[in-house]
Amino acid sequence: MAEQSQGHAGPSDRGIRLKAMAQIVAIALLGLIGAGFAETMAYRATTSDARADAIADLGGVRALMESRLNADVQLTRGLISYIKVHPDLDQQEFELLAGDLIASGQSHIRNIGLARNLVISHVYPIAGNETALGLDYRRLPAQWPMVEQSIREKRVMMAGPLDLVQGGVGLISRFPIFLDMPASITGRPNRNRADPPLWGLVSTVIDFPAFLDSVGLPALREHYSLVLVGRDGTGAAGDPFWGAAAVLSQNPVTLTIALVSGEWMLAAVPVDGWPSWSRHILLIGGLTGTLFLLAVAVVLLQMRTELAQARTGRLLETARNEAVASRIAAERASAAKSHFLANMSHDLRTPLNSIIGFSEMIRREVFGPGWHPKYGEYVGHIHDCGQSLVAMINDILDLAKIETEDYRMQVSDIDVPALLREIATSWQARLGKHRVELRLAPDAPVILQGDPLAVRRILENLLSNAQHYAGDEATILILWTPGKAGDACLGVVDDGAGIPADQIPSLVEPFYQGGSDHGRHAEQTRRAAGHGLGLSIVKRFAELHDGGLRIESELGQGAAFYIDFPAARLRRATAVA
Incomplete structure (x- = not known):
C-alpha cells in the first residue's frame, strides 16, 4: 500500500512541476504582452506629442500665410x-x-x-x-x-x-x-x-x-519635410504644387490654409521621420523584468500548495460532470415533452376527422329531410369548429416536427405561377366578399426547388391570415416577382386595417393572436382571430427553403407579407415547343 501511495505521489509531483513551468511561461508571455501594450500606449503618447509639436510649429506659419495672402488680395x-x-x-x-x-x-x-x-x-x-x-x-x-x-x-x-x-x-x-x-x-x-x-x-x-x-515656410525645411497641396484652391483633393509629394504617404500632420476662394493643405513630417519607440522604452523594459522575477518567485512558493489545489480541481471536475449530466437530462426531458405533444396532437386529430365526416353527412341530410332548420345551423357550427380544430392540430404537428427536426422536405420542381393560379382560383370562392388578384411579373416563369406541400401551406396560411384580419371587402393581392439578382419574392398584400408597429415583431411567435385594435375592421379582427400558429409556420417553412419572412404594415394602410427565396433555389423555366 505504501508503494502504491508513493507511486501515486510521483506523477502528482511531476504534474505540479509541469504546471509551475507552464505558469512561468504564461507569466513570461503575459509580461511580454503587457510590456508591448505599455510600449504601444507610450508610443502613441510620444507620437501624439511629436505631432502636436509639429502642428504648433506649423500653426504660426499657417496664420501668417492666411493673413498676408488675404491681405494682398484685399x-x-x-x-x-x-x-x-x-x-x-x-x-x-x-x-x-x-x-x-x-x-x-x-x-x-x-x-x-x-x-x-x-x-x-x-x-x-x-x-x-x-x-x-x-x-x-x-x-x-x-x-x-x-x-x-x-x-x-x-x-x-x-x-x-x-x-x-x-x-x-x-x-x-x-x-x-x-x-x-x-x-x-x-x-x-x-x-x-x-x-x-x-x-x-x-x-x-x-x-x-x-x-x-x-512667412518663413522654406526655413522650416531644416526640421520638416513639407508639401503644399491644392493648386487653384482645390484643397486636399488637389495636386501637390510645392515641396515633396512623398510626404503625403508618410502619415503627415496636415493644416488647412483658407484662401479668399478655396483652400490649400499644408502637410509635414519630421526630417528624421516619426519616432520608432517611445521615450520610456528603457523604463518599461526594466519594470517588466522586475515584475517577471517577482512572479516566478511567487509561483515557486505556491508549488507546496498545489496538491490541495489538485484535490479541489478534482472536486470541481466532479461538479462539472454532474452539471453536464443534468443538462443532458433536461434536454431529454424537453425532447420527450415535444414528442408527447406531437403524439397527443396526432391522437386528437383522428376523432376530430370523424366528427367532421358525420357532421358533413347530417348537414347535407344524406338520410333524407326532416330536421328542424335550426339543426342545420348547429351542424354547420359543428362542422366549422371541427375544421378549425383540425387546422390547428395540423399546424401544431408541423410546428412540432420542424422544431424537433423531424420534418423531412420532399423537394421537387415547383411551377410557382401555375401553383399560384390554382390556389388563387380555389380561394376566390372561400374568401367570400374578399377580392383576390394575382399579379405575376413578366419574367415570372421560374422553377422553385422546394417542398410543394410546404409552399402551398405558406400561401394558404398567408391567405387565411389576410381573410381573418383584412376586412370583409378588402382586396387581397398575390404577387410573384423574380428579382434581378436571381432571387424571387412571393407576397400576399391586403388593403385592410393594417397592423400596429409594436405588434409586428410578435406576429411570428407561436399562439400569438395579433390584429388591429383600431379602425373599421377592429371588431371583425377580434371575431375572426385564428389560433396564432399560421405565421409561425410560414416563417419556419420559409427558413427550410433558405429564405425568410418580411412583414410591412402601417395602421390604415393594409399589410404585406413577403417570402424571399434565394437564387440557389430558383431557375428559369425551359420553354416547351
Missing part, C-alpha cells in the same frame, strides 16, 4: 470701387492708383492688371510686364475656365501657383468688375435686380516664392 478691392466710378481711366491714372495701393502695406504683389472686355489693357508696373498687354483671356485655354467661372459666379477666384507669361511663378486672384457690383464683393447690398454689365477683370499677381520666404 488691397485690390478699393481699386474695384474706383474703376466703377471711373471706368475709362487711362494707363497713367491706373499706375498712380495701383502704385499707392501696393505701397500702402506689406505686400507681395508683383503686378496688377486690368482686362477691359477681358483683354489686358492696363498693367502696373509696366516694366517687365509688356508681354502681358493685349492678351485676351478667352484665348488662354489654361486660364479661361477659371476666369469664366469667376464671371459666372460673380466672385473672386484665385489661380495658381502657375508659370506667368512674363516669367516667374505667381498666384493670380481675379476680381470680376461689374458696373454695379454684387454685395459679395463690395460689401454693400445690390439693389439692382437686373444683371449688371461686365466691365472686365482686375488681375492681381502675387510673387509666390517671395510670399513663401516672407
Whole structure:
C-alpha cells in the first residue's frame, strides 16, 4: 500500500512541476504582452506629442500665410470701387492708383492688371510686364475656365501657383468688375435686380516664392519635410504644387490654409521621420523584468500548495460532470415533452376527422329531410369548429416536427405561377366578399426547388391570415416577382386595417393572436382571430427553403407579407415547343 501511495505521489509531483513551468511561461508571455501594450500606449503618447509639436510649429506659419495672402488680395478691392466710378481711366491714372495701393502695406504683389472686355489693357508696373498687354483671356485655354467661372459666379477666384507669361511663378486672384457690383464683393447690398454689365477683370499677381520666404515656410525645411497641396484652391483633393509629394504617404500632420476662394493643405513630417519607440522604452523594459522575477518567485512558493489545489480541481471536475449530466437530462426531458405533444396532437386529430365526416353527412341530410332548420345551423357550427380544430392540430404537428427536426422536405420542381393560379382560383370562392388578384411579373416563369406541400401551406396560411384580419371587402393581392439578382419574392398584400408597429415583431411567435385594435375592421379582427400558429409556420417553412419572412404594415394602410427565396433555389423555366 505504501508503494502504491508513493507511486501515486510521483506523477502528482511531476504534474505540479509541469504546471509551475507552464505558469512561468504564461507569466513570461503575459509580461511580454503587457510590456508591448505599455510600449504601444507610450508610443502613441510620444507620437501624439511629436505631432502636436509639429502642428504648433506649423500653426504660426499657417496664420501668417492666411493673413498676408488675404491681405494682398484685399488691397485690390478699393481699386474695384474706383474703376466703377471711373471706368475709362487711362494707363497713367491706373499706375498712380495701383502704385499707392501696393505701397500702402506689406505686400507681395508683383503686378496688377486690368482686362477691359477681358483683354489686358492696363498693367502696373509696366516694366517687365509688356508681354502681358493685349492678351485676351478667352484665348488662354489654361486660364479661361477659371476666369469664366469667376464671371459666372460673380466672385473672386484665385489661380495658381502657375508659370506667368512674363516669367516667374505667381498666384493670380481675379476680381470680376461689374458696373454695379454684387454685395459679395463690395460689401454693400445690390439693389439692382437686373444683371449688371461686365466691365472686365482686375488681375492681381502675387510673387509666390517671395510670399513663401516672407512667412518663413522654406526655413522650416531644416526640421520638416513639407508639401503644399491644392493648386487653384482645390484643397486636399488637389495636386501637390510645392515641396515633396512623398510626404503625403508618410502619415503627415496636415493644416488647412483658407484662401479668399478655396483652400490649400499644408502637410509635414519630421526630417528624421516619426519616432520608432517611445521615450520610456528603457523604463518599461526594466519594470517588466522586475515584475517577471517577482512572479516566478511567487509561483515557486505556491508549488507546496498545489496538491490541495489538485484535490479541489478534482472536486470541481466532479461538479462539472454532474452539471453536464443534468443538462443532458433536461434536454431529454424537453425532447420527450415535444414528442408527447406531437403524439397527443396526432391522437386528437383522428376523432376530430370523424366528427367532421358525420357532421358533413347530417348537414347535407344524406338520410333524407326532416330536421328542424335550426339543426342545420348547429351542424354547420359543428362542422366549422371541427375544421378549425383540425387546422390547428395540423399546424401544431408541423410546428412540432420542424422544431424537433423531424420534418423531412420532399423537394421537387415547383411551377410557382401555375401553383399560384390554382390556389388563387380555389380561394376566390372561400374568401367570400374578399377580392383576390394575382399579379405575376413578366419574367415570372421560374422553377422553385422546394417542398410543394410546404409552399402551398405558406400561401394558404398567408391567405387565411389576410381573410381573418383584412376586412370583409378588402382586396387581397398575390404577387410573384423574380428579382434581378436571381432571387424571387412571393407576397400576399391586403388593403385592410393594417397592423400596429409594436405588434409586428410578435406576429411570428407561436399562439400569438395579433390584429388591429383600431379602425373599421377592429371588431371583425377580434371575431375572426385564428389560433396564432399560421405565421409561425410560414416563417419556419420559409427558413427550410433558405429564405425568410418580411412583414410591412402601417395602421390604415393594409399589410404585406413577403417570402424571399434565394437564387440557389430558383431557375428559369425551359420553354416547351
